[in-house]
Amino acid sequence: MQRLRPLLPLVAIGGLASLPFAFAADTTRFWQGVFIQIFILAIYALSYDLLMGYTGMISFGHALFFGAGGYTAAILLRQAEPPSMLIVLAAVIIVGATLGAAVGALSLRVSGVYFSMITLALAEIFFILFKADDPKLKPITGGEIGLQGIVVPAAIDATTYRLRFYFLTLACMVGLYYAARRLINSPTGRVFVAIRENEPRATALGYNTLHFKLLATAISSTIAALAGMLMVLYEKSASFEMLSVNLTIQALLMTIIGGIGTLIGPMLGAATIRLLDHGLKGEFTQALLPAWLRPDLVFGIVYVVLVLFFPAGLMGAIRKLRGKTSRSSVERLRQAMKPKAES
Amino acid sequence: MTPILEVEQIQTFIGQYHILHDVSLQAEQGTITAMLGRNGAGKTTTLKSIMGLTPPQTGTIRFAGQRINGLRTFKIAQLGIGYVPEHRAIFRDLTVTEHLVLAERKRGDLRRRGDLIFSLFPDLQRLERLLGSQLSGGQQQMLAIARALVPETQLLLIDEPSEGLAPVIIEQMMRAITALSEHTTVVLVEQNFRMASAISQAYFMLDDGRTVDHGTMTALRANPQLIQRYLGAA
Numbered sequence: 001m002q003r004l005r006p007l008l009p010l011v012a013i014g015g016l017a018s019l020p021f022a023f024a025a026d027t028t029r030f031w032q033g034v035f036i037q038i039f040i041l042a043i044y045a046l047s048y049d050l051l052m053g054y055t056g057m058i059s060f061g062h063a064l065f066f067g068a069g070g071y072t073a074a075i076l077l078r079q080a081e082p083p084s085m086l087i088v089l090a091a092v093i094i095v096g097a098t099l100g101a102a103v104g105a106l107s108l109r110v111s112g113v114y115f116s117m118i119t120l121a122l123a124e125i126f127f128i129l130f131k132a133d134d135p136k137l138k139p140i141t142g143g144e145i146g147l148q149g150i151v152v153p154a155a156i157d158a159t160t161y162r163l164r165f166y167f168l169t170l171a172c173m174v175g176l177y178y179a180a181r182r183l184i185n186s187p188t189g190r191v192f193v194a195i196r197e198n199e200p201r202a203t204a205l206g207y208n209t210l211h212f213k214l215l216a217t218a219i220s221s222t223i224a225a226l227a228g229m230l231m232v233l234y235e236k237s238a239s240f241e242m243l244s245v246n247l248t249i250q251a252l253l254m255t256i257i258g259g260i261g262t263l264i265g266p267m268l269g270a271a272t273i274r275l276l277d278h279g280l281k282g283e284f285t286q287a288l289l290p291a292w293l294r295p296d297l298v299f300g301i302v303y304v305v306l307v308l309f310f311p312a313g314l315m316g317a318i319r320k321l322r323g324k325t326s327r328s329s330v331e332r333l334r335q336a337m338k339p340k341a342e343s
Numbered sequence: 344m345t346p347i348l349e350v351e352q353i354q355t356f357i358g359q360y361h362i363l364h365d366v367s368l369q370a371e372q373g374t375i376t377a378m379l380g381r382n383g384a385g386k387t388t389t390l391k392s393i394m395g396l397t398p399p400q401t402g403t404i405r406f407a408g409q410r411i412n413g414l415r416t417f418k419i420a421q422l423g424i425g426y427v428p429e430h431r432a433i434f435r436d437l438t439v440t441e442h443l444v445l446a447e448r449k450r451g452d453l454r455r456r457g458d459l460i461f462s463l464f465p466d467l468q469r470l471e472r473l474l475g476s477q478l479s480g481g482q483q484q485m486l487a488i489a490r491a492l493v494p495e496t497q498l499l500l501i502d503e504p505s506e507g508l509a510p511v512i513i514e515q516m517m518r519a520i521t522a523l524s525e526h527t528t529v530v531l532v533e534q535n536f537r538m539a540s541a542i543s544q545a546y547f548m549l550d551d552g553r554t555v556d557h558g559t560m561t562a563l564r565a566n567p568q569l570i571q572r573y574l575g576a577a
Contacts, residue, residue, distance in 0.1 A: 187445070190441050190444070194434050197435060200416070201428065201434075203396075203415075204420055204428070205417075205445065205446050205490070206420035206421045206494065208415075208417045
C-alpha cells in the first residue's frame with residue numbers, strides 16, 4: 001500500500017479525465033456540467049484553505065474575491081470589441097491580487113474574530129454596490145439583473161465544446177493544486193504555518209509577519225478570482241450572488257467538511273456539497289421526501305452529522321484509518337478566531 | 344567595558360495594568376545574568392519589553408549601544424537578539440528540521456551554526472524528523488534554545504528553561520547554557536534558584552515591577568537574608 005501511494009494522484013487525475021466517457025450518452029453532457037462546477041468550486045475551496053488552513057486567518061469576505069474575478073471577466077468580455085482571453089486572464093490576476101492586498105492592508109492590523117468581521121464588512125460593501133439599482137452603477141454592474149449574455153471566445157465555449165471546457169477546468173484545478181502544494185512546502189509556506197501556530201513567536205524569530213499575511217491574502221484572493229472567472233466563462237453571466245456571504249459560507253463549509261489545512265480535503269468537500277445538492281434537489285429525491293423536509297433542512301442535518309462524526313473532516317477520517325491523528329475543526333476554528341495573545 | 348544590554352528605568356503597561364514600574368538591568372558581554380524574583384514580579388514582562396512584544400512606555404533599552412525600544416519585534420530580533428519564551432512555543436505541526444530552517448535569517452545560517460547547535464544539543468540530530476507535538480518537554484526546550492541560536496545571536500533571552508523538567512534534564516540544560524555562554528551573552532529568568540546561582544555570574548532582583556537589588560552571584564549567595572526576603576525559601 002505504502003509503495004503504491006505515489007500513484008494515487010495519477011489514478012485520481014486519470015479517473016477524472018476518463019469520467020466524461022463513463023456516463024451514458026444522453027446524460028454525459030449534464031454530468032460534465034456538474035463536474036465542471038465541482039472543479040471550479042474546488043479551486044475556490046483550495047484558495048480558502050490556503051488562508052484559513054495554513055495561515056490561520058478566517059475571512060468572512062472570501063466571496064468578494066470570487067465575485068471580483070467573475071465581474072472583471074464579464075465586464076471585459078462584454079465590450080464591443082472584447083480583448084483576447086490572455087488579457088482577460090491577466091486582468092483577473094491583477095484585480096485578484098490587488099484587491100486581496102488591499103483588503104489585507106485594511107484588515108490585517110487586527111487578528112482573530114476582528115479580522116473576520118472587517119473582511120465581512122468589506123465584502124458586504126461590494127455586495128450592496130453591485131446589487132444596487134443606481135443609475136450610475138447599473139451600466140457597469142447590471143444591478144440586480146447582473147451581466148448576461150457574455151460572449152466567450154468560441155474555442156472555449158462551454159455550450160459548443162463542453163468536453164473541452166471540462167478538461168480546461170480540470171487542468172486548471174490540478175495545476176493550481178500543485179502550485180498551492182508547492183507553496184506550502186516552501187520556506188514561505190513554513191512561515192505561514194508558524195504564523196498560524198504562534199504569531200508573536202514568528203515575529204520574535206525576525207519575520208515581518210504582516211508581509212507574510214499580506215502575501216497569503218493576495219495569493220488566496222488571486223486563486224479565488226480565477227475560480228470566479230471560470231464560473232463566469234461557464235455560466236456566461238455574472239450576478240451579485242457571486243459576491244454574497246452565502247458563497248463565503250460555502251467556502252467555510254467545504255473546508256470544514258473536507259478537512260482544514262489539507263488542501264485536498266476542501267476540494268473533496270466541494271465535490272461532496274455539490275453532489276449532495278444535486279442529489280437532494282433532484283426530482284427523484286423530492287418525490288421520496290415529505291414536503292416539510294426542505295432540502296436546506298436536510299443539508300443542515302447532514303452538516304451537523306458530518307461535523308459530529310468526522311470532527312477533522314473527510315481527510316481527518318482518512319488519516320485516522322491510516323493511524324494518524326488530526327486536530328478537530330472546532331479546535332482549529334477556536335484557535336483561529338481567538339485574538340492573538342502574546343508570547 | 345560597556346554592557347551589551349542596558350535597560351534603564353522602563354515602565355510597561357499591559358492593557359490598563361501597570362506591570363513594570365521601574366526596571367533597570369545590565370548584562371555584560373559574554374556573561375550569564377539571572378533575573379530573579381517571585382511569581383508576578385515582572386521578569387517575563389521585562390523580557391517581552393526588551394523584545395518589543397509589550398513595548399515599554401517610558402525608559403530606554405539599548406542593545407550594543409543602540410536604542411531599541413520603539414522598534415518593531417522583528418527588527419529587534421534581526422539585530423541579533425534571540426528569545427526563548429516561557430512554555431517554549433514550539434510549533435506543533437513543524438518538524439525539528441523545519442523549526443531550525445525557519446529560524447534561518449540568511450540562507451546557510453543553519454549550515455554555519457549547525458556544528459555548534461548539535462554539539463550543545465546532540466539529541467536534536469536524531470530527532471530531526473519528529474513533529475513539535477511529538478517531542479518531550481525537555482526536547483522541546485532544547486529545540487527552543489537551538490532555534491534561537493540559528494542566526495548569529497549576540498544576546499539570548501531565556502525564560503524559565505527549567506520549568507516542568509525532570510532534575511536530570513535540568514542538569515543537561517545547565518551544562519548546555521553554560522557552554523553556549525561562550526558564544527553569546529545570556530539573560531536568564533529562572534525560578535529555580537539553585538540552577539540560576541550555579542550558572543550565572545550576576546543577578547538582578549525584581550519585586551513588584553521594580554529592580555530592588557543587583558550584584559554578583561557570589562555576593563548574593565553570601566546574603567541569605569536577601570534571598571529569604573525576595574524569593575522566600577532559597
